[in-house]
Every structure is written in structure tokens, then in C-alpha cells.
Amino acid sequence: MRVLWRAARYLRPYLGYALAALAALVLVNGANLAVPQLVRHLIDRGLRPLQLDAVGQAVLGLLVVALVRGVFNFLQGYWGEVASQGVAFDLRNALFAKIQRLSFSYHDQAQTGRLMTRMTSDVETIRIFFGRGLVWLLGSLFMVLGAVVLLVRMHAALAWRVMFVVPVILGLFTFMVRRLTPISRRIQRELATLNTILHENIVGARLVRAFAREDAERARFAAQNQVLLQQHLTWVRWFTRILPLIFFTTNLAIVVVLWWGGRALFAGDLTVGQLVAFVGYLQFLTMPILNIGMVSNLMARAAASAQRVFEILDAETEVREKPDAIPLPRIRGHVAFDHVTFRYPGSDRDVLHDITFEVQPGEIVAILGETGSGKSTIINLIPRFYDVTAGAVRIDGYDVRDVTLDSLRRQIGIVLQEPTLFSGTIRENIAYGKPDATLDEIMAAAKAAQAHDFIQRLPQGYDTVVGERGVGLSGGQKQRIAIARALLVDPRILILDDSTSAVDAETEHRILQALDRLMEGRTSFVIAQRVATVRRADTILLLHEGRLVAQGPHAHLVHTSPLYVEILASQFGVRPWEVTPSGPEAATTAGAETGV
Ligand SMILES: Nc1ncnc2c1ncn2[C@@H]1O[C@H](COP(=O)(O)OP(=O)(O)O)[C@@H](O)[C@H]1O
Ligand SMILES: [Mg+2]
Numbered sequence: 218m219r220v221l222w223r224a225a226r227y228l229r230p231y232l233g234y235a236l237a238a239l240a241a242l243v244l245v246n247g248a249n250l251a252v253p254q255l256v257r258h259l260i261d262r263g264l265r266p267l268q269l270d271a272v273g274q275a276v277l278g279l280l281v282v283a284l285v286r287g288v289f290n291f292l293q294g295y296w297g298e299v300a301s302q303g304v305a306f307d308l309r310n311a312l313f314a315k316i317q318r319l320s321f322s323y324h325d326q327a328q329t330g331r332l333m334t335r336m337t338s339d340v341e342t343i344r345i346f347f348g349r350g351l352v353w354l355l356g357s358l359f360m361v362l363g364a365v366v367l368l369v370r371m372h373a374a375l376a377w378r379v380m381f382v383v384p385v386i387l388g389l390f391t392f393m394v395r396r397l398t399p400i401s402r403r404i405q406r407e408l409a410t411l412n413t414i415l416h417e418n419i420v421g422a423r424l425v426r427a428f429a430r431e432d433a434e435r436a437r438f439a440a441q442n443q444v445l446l447q448q449h450l451t452w453v454r455w456f457t458r459i460l461p462l463i464f465f466t467t468n469l470a471i472v473v474v475l476w477w478g479g480r481a482l483f484a485g486d487l488t489v490g491q492l493v494a495f496v497g498y499l500q501f502l503t504m505p506i507l508n509i510g511m512v513s514n515l516m517a518r519a520a521a522s523a524q525r526v527f528e529i530l531d532a533e534t535e536v537r538e539k540p541d542a543i544p545l546p547r548i549r550g551h552v553a554f555d556h557v558t559f560r561y562p563g564s565d566r567d568v569l570h571d572i573t574f575e576v577q578p579g580e581i582v583a584i585l586g587e588t589g590s591g592k593s594t595i596i597n598l599i600p601r602f603y604d605v606t607a608g609a610v611r612i613d614g615y616d617v618r619d620v621t622l623d624s625l626r627r628q629i630g631i632v633l634q635e636p637t638l639f640s641g642t643i644r645e646n647i648a649y650g651k652p653d654a655t656l657d658e659i660m661a662a663a664k665a666a667q668a669h670d671f672i673q674r675l676p677q678g679y680d681t682v683v684g685e686r687g688v689g690l691s692g693g694q695k696q697r698i699a700i701a702r703a704l705l706v707d708p709r710i711l712i713l714d715d716s717t718s719a720v721d722a723e724t725e726h727r728i729l730q731a732l733d734r735l736m737e738g739r740t741s742f743v744i745a746q747r748v749a750t751v752r753r754a755d756t757i758l759l760l761h762e763g764r765l766v767a768q769g770p771h772a773h774l775v776h777t778s779p780l781y782v783e784i785l786a787s788q789f790g791v792r793p794w795e796v797t798p799s800g801p802e803a804a805t806t807a808g809a810e811t812g813v
Contacts, residue, residue: 218520220520220523220524220527221346221516221519221520221523223523223527224304224308224343224347224519224523224526224527225347227303227304227307227308228300228303228304228347230303230307231299231300231303231304234296234297234299234300234303235296235297235300237292237296238292238293238296238297238300238352239352239355241289241290241292241293241296242289242293242352242355242356242359243359244285244289245285245286245289245290245293245356246356246359246360246363247363248282248285248286248289249282249286249360249501250360250363250364250367250498250501251278251282252279252282252497253367253493253494253495253497253498254367254494255275255278255279255282256275256490256493256494256497257371257488257490257491257493257494258271258274258275258278258490259271259272259275259276259490260488260489260490260493261488261489261490261491262275262490263275265489293352297347297348297349297352298348300347300348301344301345301347301348301349302344302348304343304344304347305340305341305343305344308340308343308344308526309336309340311530312335312336312340312526312529312530313336315529315530315532316332316529318534319529319532319534320533320534320535320536320562320602320603321536321597321602321603322535322561322562322563322603323532323534323535325561326563328413329416329420330412330413330414330415330416330417331409331412331413332529333412333416334408334409334412334413334416335522335525335526335529338408338409338412338522339405339409339522339523339525339526340522340526342405342515342518342519342521342522343519343522343523343526345515345519346515346516346518346519347519349515350511350512350515350516350519351512353508353509353511353512354508354509354512354516356505356508357504357505357506357508357509357512358505360501360504360505361501361502361505361506363501364498364499364501364502365380365383365502367498368495368498371491371494371495372481372487372491372495374481375474375477375478375481375487375495378473378474378477379470379473379474379495379499381470382466382467382469382470382499382502383502385466386463386466386502386506389459389462389463389466389506390506390509390510392459393455393456393459393509393510393513394509394510394513396455396459397452397455397456397510397513397514397517398513398516398517399517400448400451400452400455401452401513401514401515401517401518401521402517402518402520402521403448404445404448404449404452404518405517405518405521405522406521407441407444407445407448408445409525410441411438411441411442411445414434414437414438414441415438418434418438452514456510459510460507463503463506463507464503467499467500467502467503470499470502471496471499474492474495474496474499475492475496478491478492478495479492535562535603535604536601536602536603536604536622538621538622539618539619542619542620542621542622543619543620543621544620544621544623544624545612545613545615545620545621545624545625545628546613547628547709548612548613548628548709548710549578549613549709550576550578550579550612550613550709550710550738550739550740551575551576551577551578551611551612551613551614551740552575552576552599552610552611552612552710552740553574553575553576553610553611553612553614554572554573554574554575554595554598554608554609554610555573555608555609555610555611556571556572556573556607556608556609557569557571557572557573557598557605557607557608557609557610558570558571558572558605558606558607558608559594559598559603559605559606560606561594561603562603567606567763568591568594568763569591569594569595569598569763570763570764571608571764572595572608572764572765573608573765574756574758574765574768576740576756577740578709578738578740579736579737579738579739579740580740580741580755580756581736581741581743581753581754581755581756582740582741582742582743582754582755582756582757582758583743583744583745583750583751583754583756583757583758584596584742584743584744584757584758584760585744585751585757585758585759585760585781585784586759586760586761586784587761587784590760590761590762590763591760591762591763592714592744592760593634593714593715593744594763595758595760596631596712596714596742596744598610598617599612599617599629599710599712599742600617600625600626600629600631600712601617601618601622601625601626604618612625612710627650627706628708628709628710629708629709629710629711629712630650630703630704630706630707630708630710630711630712631703631711631712631714632696632699632700632702632703632712632713632714633699633714634714634715636692636695636696636698636699637699638683638684638690638695638698638699639684640682640683640684641682641683641684642677642679642680642681642682642683643672643675643678643679643680643681643683643698644656644659644679644680646683646684646698646702647659647662647663647679647698647701647702647705648702648705649702650702650703650705650706651705651706654705656679658705659679659701659705660679662701662702662704662705663679663697663698663701665700665701665704665728665732666697666698666700666701666704666728667697667720667724667727667728668694668697668698668700668701671694671697683698693720693721693724696720697720697724697728700713700728708739709739709740710739710740710741710742711732711736711739711740711741711742712741712742713741713742713743713744713745714744715744715745722749725745725749725750726749729749729750729753733753751771751785752771754770754771755770756768756769756770757769757770757771757774757781759774759778759780759781759784761780766778766780767780767781
């Protein structure tokens with residue numbers, strides 16, 4: 218319940234609407250409570266003997282009540298909705314902003330489907346509780362209290378005789394909440410699981426078809442759907458089991474009223490109008506209890522949802538800017554790793570051990586090593602996607618933890634292993650890091666990335682829409698757009714993580730030639746799978762199981778590192794004796810023939 222209090226704080230900006238809705242609610246329920254009184258007035262004053270002005274008063278009163286109920290019911294619903302939509306609006310924005318700030322390590326572990334559920338269905342559950350549930354709850358309490366007070370005021374002796382319904386109903390209510398709350402919570406959990414399956418199947422639609430797993434996936438979904446249905450039915454079963462008990466209790470009270478009231482009537486101790494009003498108020502005791510049952514369901518689900526939403530909002534951002542972080546001035550491109558050891562957050566083993574190297578501005582660095590040796594991890598530390606566990610990463614002498622993230626990352630162009638395109642035109646995708654770039658600049662970047670030719674051949678050229686619902690691009694084409702995007706921001710440090718793996722050797726050769734010119738004055742880190750790329754580097758960092766086992770230019774490593782020769786030979790498909798310290802020209806042909 219504490220989470221609901223916390224969620225209620227999001228109502229604060231909309232307190233005006235919330236209070237107005239509450240006031241309207243009091244008016245509506247007040248009007249409801251007035252009805253039996255007016256009926257009593259009509260019977261007692263107007264009918265025996267017939268008195269037209271009393272009848273007129275009562276009828277006028279009933280008309281006013283109908284009007285008040287109609288108008289304020291509408292207003293209460295409207296204002297409640299405005300306030301709760303405001304809460305949902307703020308929660309969604311807060312979640313989105315938080316997701317933007319969360320560290321890479323959070324996204325490594327989070328399931329996309331679950332995150333989506335939290336952004337949408339959990340926020341909606343919270344909204345419905347604040348928009349409707351809370352109103353019903355307060356309204357019901359008001360009604361019960363009002364009915365009890367009026368009963369006692371009307372005829373205390375008779376009122377006390379029917380008060381036995383209050384503890385019985387309270388008992389039933391407590392029982393109901395206890396029973397239903399865990400079921401409601403389970404419903405919300407199973408719904409989240411169902412959403413995850415749904416999301417996985419939408420994202421992985423191709424994979425499902427490719428392995429002909431449609432039937433299996435359908436069965437998995439149906440099974441989970443069944444679980445959800447069962448929980449809903451269990452809820453309904455308990456609810457309907459308790460329902461007759463509540464009706465029975467109220468009816469019992471009516472019997473008591475008629476029995477006692479009838480005798481009091483003949484004794485002249487009670488009027489007909491009072492008797493009718495009594496029965497009316499007793500019914501007011503039943504309705505709210507039913508409402509509260511519903512509300513307990515909404516409340517439990519909202520609490521479960523709020524807990525999940527706050528889990529995200531409270532998640533630690535591991536990579537955080539120091540309060541006194543300074544903007545990194547325009548860098549020259551000197552990069553140094555100083556005894557860097559690294560382990561992924563939540564993992565129990567180091568993936569980088571004591572890595573030390575230094576790169577001069579403008580150098581091309583190739584990182585070489587088997588899959589899983591830590592190549593991607595090393596380059597992830599340069600833009601500070603993760604913080605080192607020990608040691609330091611320095612750019613131009615600045616520890617990356619001492620500068621603002623923005624100023625650091627803006628000067629680094631990175632092409633990730635998996636290129637991502639946003640839905641939009643090719644032009645917008647290339648200009649992602651520099652939205653005000655001119656078409657000339659965009660074309661220049663695309664030419665350097667060897668993307669210009671194929672873009673021109675597309676139906677709408679640079680204005681072709683890609684991404685979701687856009688034209689399909691091959692992996693190599695996406696990579697080249699991603700390279701153009703990185704080049705456009707004119708970064709001092711350029712990082713290509715296996716960015717040319719999906720293009721053919723000929724295209725890679727042309728990209729690298731263009732990059733040769735572009736890399737001038739930039740420090741470049743390249744993880745590539747081809748001999749040509751590795752050979753043209755100024756320095757090669759050779760990784761083995763997270764350790765830096767050799768570094769230096771190709772000519773040097775060929776003579777000094779047997780592992781280097783072995784990896785070149787096995788990974789690039791050349792025979793060890795073909796690995797020679799020869800220049801890039803010879804390497805190009807070797808690469809073209811043996812490119813992986
Ligand atoms: N996000 C992550 N969380 C935990 N461990 C990871 C993560 N990413 C990679 N690893 C582990 O770190 C090691 C190095 O991975 P990586 O740097 O991606 O290798 P490479 O790029 O050389 O193939 C691997 O053993 C891998 O399992
Ligand atoms: Mg990698």
C-alpha cells in the first residue's frame with residue numbers, strides 16, 4: 218500500500234482537479250442520500266392526508282436531486298479522468314526519461330517486453346485506480362457513513378436493531394479483500410508474462426517462421442492465456458460466492474426492519490415514510506460494499522503495477538556524472554588505458570585483466586582476438602558505456618569519469634556491432650547525430666562510407682523511408698549507413714566494432730580506402746575480421762581471454778607473437794606461412810580472397 222501513497226504523489230500537480238472531482242462526488246452521494254428523505258416527506262406529509270404543496274415540494278426536491286446527480290456525476294467523471302490522465306502522462310514521461318538515463322548494464326539485463334508492459338499497461342492500471350477506483354472507494358465510504366448517520370437520526374431504536382449488518386458486512390468485506398487481493402496481483406503478473414510472449418513473437422516473427430515453430434508458439438501463448446483466464450475466473454468465483462452473502466445480510470436487515478418497523482408502525486411509533494426510507498438506506502449499505510469489492514481488485518493491481526514502475530524509476534544508474542564534471546574540451550585523440558580491469562555489473566568474473574596501452578592522436582588501432590576475448594568490451598569503455606572496475610581510461614589526459622558524458626560522447630563516433638536504424642528517411646538516419654547537417658555534408662559522409670551509390674539507386678534516394686514499414690536494407694547496407702552516421706559528426710575518435718562484417722571484401726576495401734583519408738587526424742579503433750584491415754593499422758592490440766598479450770604493428774607482431782600468427786592463420790583462413798610482414802597491397806588481395 219505504501220507504493221500507492223507514493224504513486225498518489227503524482228496527483229499533486231492535478232490536486233485542483235482531484236479535489237473538484239471529490240467535491241462533485243460528495244454532492245452526487247449527498248443527492249443520493251436525500252432521495253429516501255424526500256420520499257419520506259412525500260409519504261408522511263403529502264399523502265395522509267393529501268397535501269398538494271408538500272407533494273410539490275417533494276417532487277421538486279426529487280427533480281433537483283436528479284439534476285444534481287446528472288450534472289455532478291458527469292463533472293466528477295470528467296475531473297477524475299483529467300487528474301488521472303495527468304498522472305499517467307507524468308509517469309510515462311518519467312519512465313521514458315529514466316530509460317534514456319539507465320546504464321548499459323541495465324539494458325543488458327532488462328527484457329524489452331517487460332519494459333514495454335511497464336510503460337503501457339502498468340501505467341494504465343495505476344491511472345484507472347486513481348481515475349475510478351479511488352473515487353468509488355471514497356464515494357462508498359461516504360455512502361455507508363451517511364446511511365448509518367441518517368438511520369440513527371431517523372429512528373435510533375430501530376437503527377440499532379439493524380446495525381448488526383455493519384460488522385457482518387465489514388467482516389465479509391475484509392474477507393473479500395484478503396481473498397481477492399493476491400488473486401488480483403497474480404492476474405497482473407500473468408498479464409505481464411503474456412505480454413512478454415507476445416512481444417517476443419512480434420520481434421522474432423521471422424525466427425518463428427524460419428524454424429516452423431508457429432504451432433509451438435501458439436500453444437505457449439494459449440497456455441499462458443489459459444493461466445490468465447483461470448486467475449480471472451478464480452477471482453470471479455470468489456466474488457460471486459460472497460455476493461449472495463452480502464445480499465442475504467441486507468435482506469435479513471430488511472426483514473428485521475419490516476418486522477420491528479411494522480409493529481412500531483401500528484404502535485404509532487413510526488411513520489410509513491420512515492419505514493420506506495429505512496429500507497432505502499439499507500440498500501445504500503449494500504451497493505457500496507459491492508463497489509469496494511471491485512475497488513479492492515483495482516487497488517491490488519494498481520499496487521502491483523506501481524511497484525514495478527517504481528522499480529524502474531529507482532534503478533541505480535551505475536554510470537553517473539560527477540557533480541563537478543567538466544566539459545571535455547575539443548580533444549586531439551590521445552587514448553590511454555591505465556591498468557584497466559573490468560567486470561560486467563552483476564557478473565562474478567573479470568572480462569578484462571590489467572589492460573595497459575597508449576594510442577597517439579591520429580593512429581589506427583586494430584583490435585584482434587577470438588570471439589569473447591573482450592574486444593567489444595574494450596571499446597565500450599572509451600565512451601564510458603560502463604565504468605572500469607579498476608584502473609582508468611584517459612583521453613588527452615582526462616579521466617573519462619571526470620568529464621561530462623555529453624561532451625565525451627559527442628566527440629566519439631561509434632558504429633556498433635548491430636547497426637540500428639530508426640524509422641524515418643535515410644537522410645534523417647545519417648543526420649541522427651547532427652540534425653542540422655546539409656545535404657552536401659550528408660552525401661559526403663555517405664560517399665566515404667560507400668553508401669552513396671546504393672542510396673542513389675533507391676526509388677526516393679536520400680528521402681527513402683527505412684526502418685519499420687520502410688524499404689528493407691541488407692545488413693551491409695545498414696552498416697554503411699551507420700558508418701556514414703558516425704562520420705557525419707566529425708568525431709575525433711572513431712570506433713568501428715565489426716562494422717564491415719556484413720559487406721563484401723571489395724566494398725570493405727573501398728570503405729577502408731575512403732576511411733584512410735577520413736581517419737587522418739582521428740584516432741580510430743577498428744575491430745574487423747579481415748587481414749587487410751588488421752595489416753594497415755598502426756598498432757594492433759592482441760587480446761586473449763581478456764588479457765592484452767601483444768601489441769605493435771603487423772610487421773613487429775609477425776616476428777614476435779606466435780599467437781598472432783596462429784590467430785591470423787585460423788581466423789582469416791590463410792595458412793601460417795602465408796602470413797608475411799608485407800604491405801597493404803598484398804594484404805588486400807589476400808583479404809579479398811579469404812575474407813570471412
Ligand atoms: N553485457 C554483458 N554482461 C555480462 N557479460 C558480458 C556482457 N557482454 C559481454 N560479456 C562477456 O564478456 C566477454 C567479452 O565479450 P565481448 O567484449 O563482447 O567479446 P568480443 O567482442 O571480443 O567477442 C565474454 O565472455 C562475454 O560473455
Ligand atoms: Mg564483439
